[in-house]
Amino acid sequence: xxxxNANWDDLRLFAAVARGHGLAKASKATGKSAxxxxxxxxxxxxxxxxxLFRRLPKGYELTADGEALFEKVTTLExxxxxxxxxxxxGKRTLVKISAGTWMSKxxxxxxxxxxxxxxxxxxxxxxxxxxxxxxRRQAIIGIRNHRPHQRxxxxxxxxxxxxxxxxxxxxxxxxxxxxxxxxxxxxxxxxADEREIIEVTHPRNMLDLALAGSARALLPTIVGDRQSGLxxxxxxxxxxxxxxxxxxxxxxxxxxxxxxxxxxxxxVLRDLHRNHS
Amino acid sequence: xxxxNANWDDLRLFAAVARGHGLAKASKATGKSAxxxxxxxxxxxxxxxxxLFRRLPKGYELTADGEALFEKVTTLExxxxxxxxxxxxGKRTLVKISAGTWMSKxxxxxxxxxxxxxxxxxxxxxxxxxxxxxxRRQAIIGIRNHRPHQRxxxxxxxxxxxxxxxxxxxxxxxxxxxxxxxxxxxxxxxxADEREIIEVTHPRNMLDLALAGSARALLPTIVGDRQSGLxxxxxxxxxxxxxxxxxxxxxxxxxxxxxxxxxxxxxVLRDLHRNHS
DNA sequence: AGGTTTCATTTCATGCATGAAATGAACGCC
DNA sequence: GGCGTTCATTTCATGCATGAAATGAAACCT
Numbered sequence: 085x086x087x088x089n090a091n092w093d094d095l096r097l098f099a100a101v102a103r104g105h106g107l108a109k110a111s112k113a114t115g116k117s118a119x120x121x122x123x124x125x126x127x128x129x130x131x132x133x134x135x136l137f138r139r140l141p142k143g144y145e146l147t148a149d150g151e152a153l154f155e156k157v158t159t160l161e162x163x164x165x166x167x168x169x170x171x172x173x174g175k176r177t178l179v180k181i182s183a184g185t186w187m188s189k190x191x192x193x194x195x196x197x198x199x200x201x202x203x204x205x206x207x208x209x210x211x212x213x214x215x216x217x218x219x220r221r222q223a224i225i226g227i228r229n230h231r232p233h234q235r236x237x238x239x240x241x242x243x244x245x246x247x248x249x250x251x252x253x254x255x256x257x258x259x260x261x262x263x264x265x266x267x268x269x270x271x272x273x274x275x276a277d278e279r280e281i282i283e284v285t286h287p288r289n290m291l292d293l294a295l296a297g298s299a300r301a302l303l304p305t306i307v308g309d310r311q312s313g314l315x316x317x318x319x320x321x322x323x324x325x326x327x328x329x330x331x332x333x334x335x336x337x338x339x340x341x342x343x344x345x346x347x348x349x350x351x352v353l354r355d356l357h358r359n360h361s
Numbered sequence: 362x363x364x365x366n367a368n369w370d371d372l373r374l375f376a377a378v379a380r381g382h383g384l385a386k387a388s389k390a391t392g393k394s395a396x397x398x399x400x401x402x403x404x405x406x407x408x409x410x411x412x413l414f415r416r417l418p419k420g421y422e423l424t425a426d427g428e429a430l431f432e433k434v435t436t437l438e439x440x441x442x443x444x445x446x447x448x449x450x451g452k453r454t455l456v457k458i459s460a461g462t463w464m465s466k467x468x469x470x471x472x473x474x475x476x477x478x479x480x481x482x483x484x485x486x487x488x489x490x491x492x493x494x495x496x497r498r499q500a501i502i503g504i505r506n507h508r509p510h511q512r513x514x515x516x517x518x519x520x521x522x523x524x525x526x527x528x529x530x531x532x533x534x535x536x537x538x539x540x541x542x543x544x545x546x547x548x549x550x551x552x553a554d555e556r557e558i559i560e561v562t563h564p565r566n567m568l569d570l571a572l573a574g575s576a577r578a579l580l581p582t583i584v585g586d587r588q589s590g591l592x593x594x595x596x597x598x599x600x601x602x603x604x605x606x607x608x609x610x611x612x613x614x615x616x617x618x619x620x621x622x623x624x625x626x627x628x629v630l631r632d633l634h635r636n637h638s
Numbered sequence: 639a640g641g642t643t644t645c646a647t648t649t650c651a652t653g654c655a656t657g658a659a660a661t662g663a664a665c666g667c668c
Numbered sequence: 669g670g671c672g673t674t675c676a677t678t679t680c681a682t683g684c685a686t687g688a689a690a691t692g693a694a695a696c697c698t
Contacts (some may be wrong), residue, residue, distance in 0.1 A: 106675070107677095108674080119676085141674090141675070141676085142675065143675070143676085241693090310674080
């Protein structure tokens with residue numbers, strides 16, 4: 085057996101067998117069964133080319149070679165004792181997720197899948213139409229409609245987003261118009277002309293108007309197609325079609341807690357696109 | 362994850378990943394696949410509660426925590442380098458097996474199963490009726506008709522041995538009598554009376570006489586019943602019935618080579634008894 | 639912009655290490 | 669001597685860690 089491939093974990097188990105003077109006590113200490121320990125000790129004797137134990141009816145007794153190895157293993161065990169620190173308890177990682185109105189709404193529906201039983205994170209969902217600065221840590225995770233170009237940011241493409249009008253039926257003609265600074269809001273401003281318009285200052289009010297039968301709302305198809313009580317009343321708008329990205333700061337990929345959260349947010353978003361297209 | 366259960370082998374793999382600056386080179390060095398290494402590094406990060414790597418498109422880069430751990434692991438790796446010595450090559454263990462005539466004959470038939478491809482042992486089969494002193498290492502393994510009582514000897518019961526007369530047919534009347542110092546030889550001396558006797562000074566000559574049709578031979582049933590050309594021509598002799606034991610010195614149980622040989626001899630003998638009874 | 643290469647991660651099938659159960663051995667007690 | 673206990677080892681079924689294959693991402697080249 086080549087040195088590089090010998091299982092170091094057999095050393096840890098060896099120490100437990102030596103301390104317990106046999107397999108029975110070591111089995112309790114390590115959570116491995118006695119048959120497994122028996123085999124692993126034979127593996128270790130083969131790897132070292134030495135007889136480490138006398139196998140007696142009442143248990144295992146170290147040989148001189150075994151005593152020497154035990155000393156070496158307890159020394160390295162002590163040296164390793166500082167590396168197995170669990171993360172500080174009660175110290176949650178704040179994970180700021182920024183998304184627009186429609187994505188925020190969806191993430192709220194799926195928050196159980198994002199947080200679950202993970203008590204090492206504290207999620208703050210920042211619902212805003214403007215783009216927060218991830219490189220300055222205004223957000224940790226961003227849902228974006230552009231690929232990240234900024235240095236130090238990493239992006240994962242989630243899917244494609246299209247816009248269309250939605251209403252309770254085709255007879256509804258007025259447009260609900262959001263007056264903010266988004267591509268879809270700008271499109272509405274450019275194409276409204278002399279149409280009957282109802283202006284709102286928050287995107288969710290467009291949806292309210294549509295559901296009330298008062299106006300058509302320009303919504304992402306992944307949102308409108310899932311909304312009961314509404315139907316699509318136009319073709320999709322080519323100008324507004326684009327990709328959706330999950331953006332993270334490179335440095336934050338190193339925290340297991342953040343990695344897990346990123347993965348779960350990504351999964352949730354991918355599900356949305358997968359079930360839609 | 363509790364410290365006692367953390368897998369030390371992850372540390373060995375960690376060093377390989379750190380040296381190879383990623384999973385691809387470490388996979389070649391360790392013989393583990395990249396997916397496995399990826400999972401094991403995540404396991405280790407969980408056990409330590411630290412981010413050990415930056416995961417980049419071109420591979421893995423150690424964090425400061427990772428650098429610290431790498432230093433510690435290479436130190437312990439160096440400390441362990443002397444324990445993985447393979448056994449000295451070309452140095453065979455001499456395994457002296459002592460048995461009486463009939464068991465020696467049988468073991469010779471089964472020597473392939475005992476030695477096989479095991480080139481770490483050299484078997485010396487000592488065929489003798491007298492009992493060699495295992496505690497003084499005249500023999501390493503003994504096939505005995507008594508349970509070992511001597512301190513430091515360990516015995517494993519193989520089976521039961523019975524004696525009966527064998528001949529080519531019931532019409533053969535002379536007895537072949539071995540003049541040595543065994544229980545069956547003594548029994549023959551006590552019961553021969555005025556019978557026609559042919560004396561021999563070696564047990565195998567009794568068999569020769571029987572096969573030649575010149576005499577009856579008192580043989581263990583496990584021997585006589587297997588001998589083509591002979592049939593049992595008497596009931597078994599109660600006085601001569603007894604157990605057969607495999608006896609080893611306790612100290613010799615620690616050598617893997619001897620252990621293996623003991624196990625194989627035991628298996629071969631058990632087969633004999635199992636197929637017979 | 640499209641294609642190729644290299645790397646890591648995910649998905650899925652399966653080999654093998656593991657543990658439950660059975661077995662064997664030794665010891666102690668009645 | 670028979671029975672019970674404790675321990676280790678063997679046998680057999682199976683859960684899970686592993687690796688093959690697929691997938692995704694980034695970088696580089698044309």
